[in-house]
Amino acid sequence: MKRLILMTIAVLGALAVMVLWQIGRGPAVEPLPINTRMVGEFEMTDQTGARFHSDALRGQVVLMFFGFTHCPDICPATMARMAQLYKDLERTREAADVQVVFVTFDPERDTPEYLQQYLAWFHPDFIGLTGSTEDVERITSLYSVVYMPMGEDRQGGTEFAHSDFVYLLDRETRVRKLFPVEADLEEIKRDLRSLL
Amino acid sequence: MICVRYFELALKTVLLAALGLPWVSHAAAMDIEDGWIRAVPPVSSTTAGYLILHNRGDTDRTLTAVSSPVAGAGEVHDMSPQEDGTRHMHHLPELVVPAGDAVALKPGGKHLMLYQLQRPLEIGEQIEVCLAFAEGEPVCGPFEVRAP
Numbered sequence: 001m002k003r004l005i006l007m008t009i010a011v012l013g014a015l016a017v018m019v020l021w022q023i024g025r026g027p028a029v030e031p032l033p034i035n036t037r038m039v040g041e042f043e044m045t046d047q048t049g050a051r052f053h054s055d056a057l058r059g060q061v062v063l064m065f066f067g068f069t070h071c072p073d074i075c076p077a078t079m080a081r082m083a084q085l086y087k088d089l090e091r092t093r094e095a096a097d098v099q100v101v102f103v104t105f106d107p108e109r110d111t112p113e114y115l116q117q118y119l120a121w122f123h124p125d126f127i128g129l130t131g132s133t134e135d136v137e138r139i140t141s142l143y144s145v146v147y148m149p150m151g152e153d154r155q156g157g158t159e160f161a162h163s164d165f166v167y168l169l170d171r172e173t174r175v176r177k178l179f180p181v182e183a184d185l186e187e188i189k190r191d192l193r194s195l196l
Numbered sequence: 197m198i199c200v201r202y203f204e205l206a207l208k209t210v211l212l213a214a215l216g217l218p219w220v221s222h223a224a225a226m227d228i229e230d231g232w233i234r235a236v237p238p239v240s241s242t243t244a245g246y247l248i249l250h251n252r253g254d255t256d257r258t259l260t261a262v263s264s265p266v267a268g269a270g271e272v273h274d275m276s277p278q279e280d281g282t283r284h285m286h287h288l289p290e291l292v293v294p295a296g297d298a299v300a301l302k303p304g305g306k307h308l309m310l311y312q313l314q315r316p317l318e319i320g321e322q323i324e325v326c327l328a329f330a331e332g333e334p335v336c337g338p339f340e341v342r343a344p
């Protein structure tokens with residue numbers, strides 16, 4: 001009987017130690033869920049004019065943003081924030097495996113040459129993707145991007161209403177998280193680092 | 197002595213009424229706080245401007261037009277969320293600034309739109325922007341070009 005009590009105490013003690021050790025480690029970091037809906041390949045034209053297949057992004061952790069360069073408010077603000085984040089990662093030598101990609105849904109005005117000049121101002125490492133109307137329709141439906149032409153602006157160009165999320169893709173080009181454009185840069189950095 | 201004091205006071209009152217009050221109720225009625233313009237890549241011909249517009253007068257004022265020496269055209273815009281979660285920018289022909297009140301134009305919302313930029317804008321430089329109203333004189337002020 002005495003042995004049974006001692007064994008029970010020993011087992012309970014061991015359990016307590018295990019529980020305390022787990023608590024001591026803090027909350028376990030949950031891996032970001034894999035989006036199983038936004039799956040597929042795409043092909044576009046990059047800012048150098050070359051064809052660009054989604055496979056080229058394999059091995060990189062990607063931040064992808066959809067917009068049009070004639071948008072004066074959200075788009076440049078978001079690209080500037082991406083540049084800020086990327087420069088932070090350069091300082092900590094984590095940028096080598098990170099790629100920022102801007103995808104336009106206004107290929108008529110956002111030609112490769114235009115994208116090249118536009119994006120280089122934010123950061124020369126950024127990739128810009130444009131293409132035919134079909135290319136744009138394919139990639140936007142793949143990532144459920146909503147955009148709608150809303151008529152002409154003062155310069156005769158198209159105005160768009162659009163959803164604005166920053167997409168985080170892992171090294172296998174799987175979508176792991178969507179951030180609202182105003183999301184905290186530290187939150188994006190933390191999630192991005194979990195994929196590096 | 198008392199007589200002189202009263203005379204001085206009366207004189208001051210008359211002077212204020214003659215010079216000060218009309219100036220206060222017209223020219224200084226509208227004032228621009230923290231005006232700035234978003235720097236954009238040199239290849240861009242469009243940008244946005246932001247400010248807080250104070251109406252210190254006693255009548256409502258309606259902002260109707262925007263102009264700047266660096267832009268071929270200007271408009272007041274608003275950003276409205278659509279039912280599908282997208283946001284849409286559109287021309288706001290009239291923006292009322294109620295008497296004694298202020299309206300903030302800020303990123304993601306109402307903004308000044310500058311089209312046909314004549315030259316690239318440098319971060320840190322001051323750009324003159326003029327605001328025209330349905331009633332009264334236009335108001336101009338320096339807007340600082342800031343990093344996007």
Ligand SMILES: [Cu+2]
Nearest residue numbers: 072273285309
């Ligand atoms: Cu606008």
